[in-house]
Amino acid sequence: MGAAVITTALAIPIGSPRARVWRALVDPAEVIRWDESLLALMEPAEGYPQVGQHVKWRCNVGTVPVVCHDRPLEVVTQERLRSKVRMGLFRFERTWSMATDEGRTRLGLSIAAENQIAVVGGSVDRFDVRRMAAEYVDTKLRALQKWCEANS
Numbered sequence: 001m002g003a004a005v006i007t008t009a010l011a012i013p014i015g016s017p018r019a020r021v022w023r024a025l026v027d028p029a030e031v032i033r034w035d036e037s038l039l040a041l042m043e044p045a046e047g048y049p050q051v052g053q054h055v056k057w058r059c060n061v062g063t064v065p066v067v068c069h070d071r072p073l074e075v076v077t078q079e080r081l082r083s084k085v086r087m088g089l090f091r092f093e094r095t096w097s098m099a100t101d102e103g104r105t106r107l108g109l110s111i112a113a114e115n116q117i118a119v120v121g122g123s124v125d126r127f128d129v130r131r132m133a134a135e136y137v138d139t140k141l142r143a144l145q146k147w148c149e150a151n152s
Helices: 018-026 028-034 126-150
Strands: 005-014 038-041 055-061 064-076 080-087 090-101 104-114 117-119 122-124
Touching (some): 005 126, 018 028, 018 090, 028 126, 104 126
Antiparallel strands (some): 005 104, 064 080, 090 104
């Protein structure tokens, strides 16, 4: 990743145990059900997540179909999952983190994205990248919270 990055981080309380939240993050059969942007796992992902593994999903960025490449960099069960992600031209490092807070799971999501995204004929500027990053983080956290609390 280049020197100029935009970091976006949020956290949300989830009324489910950490084991339940972790399962929703790492079981491809569950991920596909709560993450609306993912359409299908492109090939089996035995033992996901493992450091060095390369998992590919068909997904949509807005209405544009792309391949999402997910490469786990760090896996600490029920605590942290850090991955290098590429969705079309949008590249970032994503970190899910968990803690127990007053009997609930506190789930955090942060992404560090390149400041600009090169596109044919120009680039997407840092303001649009920041907006895309914030929407990504907010959407994922809320979807996971809703899924876990409805399926505990």
